[in-house]
Amino acid sequence: MDAPSVLTPQRNAGQKASEGDRMTEDVPMILVMGACGVGKSTIARGLADRMSARFIEADDFHPADNKALMAQGIPLTDDNRWPWLDAIAADAQSRPGLSVLACSALRRVYRDRLRLTCRPMPIIHLHADADLLKARVAARRDHYMPPSLVQSQLDTLEPPTEDEMACILPAFDTPADIVARASGFVIRHLDRASIPAAVRD
Template identity: 55%
Template sequence: MSRHVCLMGVSGAGKSTLGPLLAQRLGLPFKDADDFHPPANIAKQAAGHPLTDDDRWPWLDAIGAHLRARPAGAIVGCSALKRIYRDRLRQACPDLVFLHLTGDPALIAARQAARKDHFMPASLIASQLATLERPEAEEGVIALDIGRPPEALAEEAARCLGA
């Protein structure tokens, strides 16, 4: 079983909800990638502007360093929208497994719209969906349908990871 896991998907897919549940089942720490954004990235998104690749490189490097510094394992929730982003994280942590949280775009949009305490406005979900490079053909990626209750999804995720 890999001890390094990235819950990936667009904003509103459920990374922040599933992360603590999966962490409890696996006995690993969970950290949301939002905590690694520099203030400029947060301000940019809060103003309704999507991030660029150049905005994301230092953020991804910080997430990779976090994973690498935890040889016993860790879980992060990170959008990891493009293959090059996932590859950058894999360079930092070669045993990293991605759980792609995917599902009905209407459900994701509804979840995003319901969030009141997050810096990223619901208006940016379209840019995330447009940027997402689906990882179906990539090795080390497991797709999980977010239409299930979080507890059932955490149980499925743990099973898929061999726990």
């Protein structure tokens, strides 16, 4: 198995869009990000179990209008995404303790938006090529996301940069392997106080 590709952590640069915007306490959150079908929900759920953390599914926070657009094969705009991201952050903030979020968070500015309140925010970036993503999305039933949106997701994707405390993992490994590597990365990079005692000790 290849070693995970690790980007150097740097907690502050780019992480606070504006101190003045912050209204309440920061909460730690692990972001599992990437394009549709890459395995965010599967891995984030497993990682939350492993980390004794709360699982948050970003899809649950899309307004019905956003889901209707995507179901028609229309990519979301930034304006469609801001209220969605803010609702996710507000939910994370509403309960103390570590959470694991499954969220595309494709652009740097979206992650900056989450980091207004969700900090520290280590990132697991799942990576796969278009063919694997299309196959997974096409095989999924009862989901609004069509395979035709995979390319737009990849075109929009801005991989995390060196200051974002991120780890890139290939999405074709088994979920158990990905979760094991992701939890190792998080435990090495997250400050001790943010890790639940059951995992830390």
